[in-house]
Each structure stands twice: as structure tokens, then as C-alpha cells.
Amino acid sequence: MKSVLLFGVLVVLEFVGPSAVLGQAEPAVEPRLEAAVFDVAAETRAYLDRLTPEQKERSDAYFEGGYWLQLWGLLYTLGVSWLLLGTGLSARLRDIAVRFGRWKPLQTVLYLVQYLVIATALFFPLTYYQGFVREHEYGLATQSFGPWFSEQMLALAVSMVLLSILLIPLYAVLRRAPRTWWIWGSLIGVLFLIFGILIAPVYVDPLFNTYVLLEDPEVKEPILSMARASGIETDRVYQFDASRQTHRISANVSGFAGTMAIRLNDNLLERCSLPEIEAVMAHEIGHYALNHIYESILFLAVVLVIGFLFIHLTFDRVVRRWGERWRVSGIGDLAGLPLLTALLSLYFFVATPFLNTYIRVNEAEADLFGLHAAGQPDGFAEVALKLGEYRKLDPGPIEEWIFYDHPSGRARIEMAMQWKAEHLDE
Ligand SMILES: [Zn+2]
Numbered sequence: 366m367k368s369v370l371l372f373g374v375l376v377v378l379e380f381v382g383p384s385a386v387l388g389q390a391e392p393a394v395e396p397r398l399e400a401a402v403f404d405v406a407a408e409t410r411a412y413l414d415r416l417t418p419e420q421k422e423r424s425d426a427y428f429e430g431g432y433w434l435q436l437w438g439l440l441y442t443l444g445v446s447w448l449l450l451g452t453g454l455s456a457r458l459r460d461i462a463v464r465f466g467r468w469k470p471l472q473t474v475l476y477l478v479q480y481l482v483i484a485t486a487l488f489f490p491l492t493y494y495q496g497f498v499r500e501h502e503y504g505l506a507t508q509s510f511g512p513w514f515s516e517q518m519l520a521l522a523v524s525m526v527l528l529s530i531l532l533i534p535l536y537a538v539l540r541r542a543p544r545t546w547w548i549w550g551s552l553i554g555v556l557f558l559i560f561g562i563l564i565a566p567v568y569v570d571p572l573f574n575t576y577v578l579l580e581d582p583e584v585k586e587p588i589l590s591m592a593r594a595s596g597i598e599t600d601r602v603y604q605f606d607a608s609r610q611t612h613r614i615s616a617n618v619s620g621f622a623g624t625m626a627i628r629l630n631d632n633l634l635e636r637c638s639l640p641e642i643e644a645v646m647a648h649e650i651g652h653y654a655l656n657h658i659y660e661s662i663l664f665l666a667v668v669l670v671i672g673f674l675f676i677h678l679t680f681d682r683v684v685r686r687w688g689e690r691w692r693v694s695g696i697g698d699l700a701g702l703p704l705l706t707a708l709l710s711l712y713f714f715v716a717t718p719f720l721n722t723y724i725r726v727n728e729a730e731a732d733l734f735g736l737h738a739a740g741q742p743d744g745f746a747e748v749a750l751k752l753g754e755y756r757k758l759d760p761g762p763i764e765e766w767i768f769y770d771h772p773s774g775r776a777r778i779e780m781a782m783q784w785k786a787e788h789l790d791e
Pocket residue numbers: 648649652728731
């Protein structure tokens with residue numbers, strides 16, 4: 366309301382000001398009058414009101430269910446870890462791994478493989494409910510059980526390979542530097558993260574989806590034009606068949622300088638108009654242009670140092686109290702991996718609001734960049750509304766701070782309408 370009044374005053378000043386004296390009042394004033402009529406709050410509300418109360422209720426229920434799943438996920442992890450330690454199973458798995466020889470990397474891999482198989486089996490009820498039953502209940506998933514299950518097995522195999530690459534050097538450090546491991550461990554964690562960002566688009570993602578070059582020039586050219594204008598040198602846009610797994614729309618800009626690739630999924634192509642696609646891709650280009658990948662690596666390095674320091678300060682205490690019963694001798698003992706996992710999960714659970722806020726701020730930056738780059742505020746608002754299928758549109762401020770890793774639909778539509786209000790005369 367206030368902004369409307371302010372606009373009114375500006376229009377009046379303009380009208381009786383210099384332009385009136387020059388006798389050009391009418392053409393100069395017209396766009397401003399239009400701006401005065403454009404009510405950001407009302408336009409935002411009009412978008413939000415397009416969802417029926419039933420649709421809104423469904424979307425809220427799905428998203429709020431996710432809050433509880435985060436808590437259940439933590440409790441489940443603590444339970445599984447306690448089971449593995451308390452029954453002495455973890456110590457037995459280590460004994461088996463050690464029987465195969467003195468070579469430490471082999472012991473690490475053998476322990477890890479057994480651990481992952483058992484943990485995955487114990488987690489299955491939660492994974493099945495969260496990843497299959499619930500997704501189907503809300504009409505988001507497209508896969509039948511068979512293909513879904515074989516993808517879970519594929520993911521397990523990928524985890525075995527990738528976690529081996531992480532844990533072999535990490536346990537070498539844990540054994541050799543029990544006091545300062547949290548510093549070297551963080552360094553290994555960050556190097557692993559960079560390695561993951563480099564190889565995932567090339568070796569991991571194609572295991573789950575097929576990536577092909579986007580040919581349609583009507584879609585490709587506007588995306589490449591925005592990319593060039595934002596300093597991204599590429600002549601390729603990839604599309605992938607996410608509809609194999611889900612109805613969700615998504616896109617990303619992945620990799621570093623050399624491996625950089627713009628990728629969008631087929632749901633986005635099928636379900637969205639060109640202005641909407643441009644709005645989404647401008648946002649993704651924004652992540653790249655604003656160096657969010659590099660910033661996030663730096664941020665996660667700090668998060669890891671604090672997390673590993675927390676484990677360093679707590680692990681030995683727990684082992685002093687329970688170690689004998691669990692047959693875990695210290696941080697360098699492979700049998701202690703469930704405890705390491707439990708403490709790390711606890712840390713990331715507590716850190717969730719801070720991690721979410723960091724990501725959400727980056728996302729809002731990319732949103733703003735995208736609005737400037739694409740100039741499609743309505744396309745952007747339409748997509749924000751579509752994402753409202755599974756992300757609660759209008760949360761309270763504390764709720765948004767704790768749980769949202771992207772701005773809420775309301776915040777995004779509001780930003781787009783504000784941008785539109787200020788660009789009406791273009
Ligand atoms: Zn984003």
C-alpha cells in the first residue's frame with residue numbers, strides 16, 4: 366500500500382514538474398502511471414491464489430513431511446550405528462577385513478563394503494518409504510519398483526567406489542595423526558569434494574540418465590546467448606531424461622571451467638514455455654557467473670573443519686566410556702566408523718539451518734541474476750508456482766530460515782513482481 370502511495374506522489378511531482386513546463390507531460394508520464402497501477406503485493410497474491418486450497422494443502426503436507434523425515438533420518442542413523450556398535454557386529458566386520466592381510470587400504474575397503482551392505486539393508490524401510498512410497502503417493506515419481514530398486518543397487522555400488530576413494534586416505538590420516546587429523550581430514554574432504562564435482566557429470570550422472578545435445582535452435586539459441594552475455598564460453602546445451610524417475614523440473618550448470626556444461630531435464634522442456642525455460646536457465650547461468658561453485662567449496666571447507674573438530678572432541682570421550690564393550694580402540698580403528706557416521710550426522714543435523722541459509726542466499730542471488738539476464742519475471746513466477754507442487758509456497762519466516770534451501774515460492778514471485786514493477790516501461 367505504501368509503495369502505491371509513493372508512486373502516486375512521484376507521478377504527481379513529475380506531472381507538475383519540468384516536463385509539464387516543457388509541454389511534454391503526457392508521453393513522459395504514461396509509463397509511470399502504469400507503474401503506479403502495478404501493485405506488487407496484489408500481483409504476488411494473484412499468482413499464489415492460482416493454486417486451489419486442495420493443491421496448497423497437498424504441497425504443504427508433502428514439504429512439512431520432509432521436516433519430520435530429517436528428524437527420523439537422524440534417529441534412524443543413530444539407531445543403526447548403535448546396533449552395529451552395541452552388538453559387536455562392527456568389530457566383527459573389522460576382524461573379517463583384517464584377516465585378509467595387513468595391507469591397510471584393502472582392510473578399509475573390505476570393512477566399508479560389508480558396512481555399506483548391512484547399513485543399506487537396515488535403512489531399506491526408510492529409503493523405501495521416503496524414496497518410493499511417498500513419492501508415488503504425491504504423484505511425483507514415475508518409476509515402478511523394479512527399475513527403482515536396481516537404481517538403488519547401482520547407487521550402492523557407486524557409494525562403495527567413491528567412499529573407498531575417500532576413506533583410504535582419511536583412515537591413513539586417522540591412524541597416523543590422532544591429534545591433528547581433523548585438519549588433514551578436512552583437507553582430504555575438500556579434495557574429495559572437488560574430485561566429485563569434476564567426475565560426477567562425466568562418470569556418475571550418465572549411469573542414471575541419458576544425456577544428449579539439445580538440438581532445437583529455438584530453445585538452445587536463447588540459452589547460449591544468455592550464457593555468452595554472462596561470460597560463459599560454450600556452444601553446447603545438454604538435455605537428460607529425468608522423466609525416467611520423476612515429474613520434477615530441474616536444470617543445472619555443472620563442473621569447472623573445462624568440464625562446464627549447461628544441462629536441463631526433459632520435464633522442463635515438456636512442461637514449460639520458452640519464457641519459463643529462459644527464466645530457469647538464466648538462474649543456472651547465474652550460479653556459474655557468480656562463482657557459486659568455488660564459494661561453496663570454500664564454505665564447505667569451513668563447515669568440515671568445524672564438524673571434524675567436533676568429532677575430534679567427542680569421539681575419544683565416547684570410546685573411553687563404551688570402547689571396551691564395543692571393541693573399538695580409537696579414531697583410527699575401522700570398527701569405529703558407525704560412531705564417526707553418527708557424530709557427523711548429528712553435527713550436520715544441527716548445522717542444517719545454517720547450511721540451508723547459506724544455500725538459500727546463493728539461490729536468491731542466482732534468482733536476481735536470472736531476472737536481469739532473462740528479463741522474464743512472469744516466466745520466473747510461473748516456474749516458482751510449478752515448484753509449489755512439492756515446496757510449500759508460503760512459509761513463516763522462521764520456518765523458511767530453518768528448512769528452506771531455496772527461497773520460498775512466495776519470496777520468489779514477490780522478487781519477480783518487484784523486478785517487473787521497476788521495468789514496466791522497457
Ligand atoms: Zn539454483
